[in-house]
Structures are given as C-alpha cells and as structure tokens.
Amino acid sequence: MRLAVPTVSNVFIQQQLFKCQEELVAGRSLGAQIKKMSLIPDLMGDVISVGEESGSLVQSFNDIADNYDQDVRELIQIMTTVFEPLMIIVVGAGIGFVVIAMLLPIFQMDILAG
Secondary structure (H helix, E strand, O other), X not given: OOOOHHHOOOHHHHHHHXXXXXXXXXXXXXXXXXXXXXXXXXXXXXXHHHHHHHOOHHHHHHHHHHHHHHHHHHHHHHHHHHHHHHHHHHHHHHHHHHHHHHHHHHHHHHHHHO
C-alpha cells in the first residue's frame, strides 16, 4: 500500500486509500476497509474479503482486473458502434463539400457562357 497510494492521481481516492493503509497497519481487514470506500463498489470489497480468507488474494485481484478489463472492452465496443455511423456522416459531408466546391465554379462558368 505504501507504494500504491502515491501513484494514484485522483486525490479523493488517494485520501481514502491512505486511510485504508492506516487501518491495515492497525491490523484490520483489507476487504472491510475497501467496502468502506465510497467510490469503490461493495462487490470488490467482497471479492477481496473472500481472497483474504481463502489465502488467494492475488487471484482475487486478478479476477477483479479481468472483470474491469471485460467491462472496458464492452464499453469501447458500444462506443465504436455508436460513433461509426456518425463518423460516416461527417466524412461524407466533408467529401460532399469538397465536391461541391470543385463543381460549383464549373456550373457558374456554364451559366455565364449561356
């Protein structure tokens, strides 16, 4: 915890982790302290508590990381699915603008010649 807390860029989470570190030094459970943190879901605290009790804390952290990794991948997939049609419209409008900008002088010359 001494190494992890200074690397957190969010000041609010850093303060909560510092309090958690103090409680760990006092001999309290990591899972119970994580549950007290307002920004971290209770499920994470439950998984950490089970990992502490079963002696597989590293596996619990790996499971949490895999779960968040999967959530982020799904969110990215949803965002790209939503933005893809929007990008097609934007690129199409840009190409249409360039085509009109090139053809408009030709049409104006034809009108003036007639």
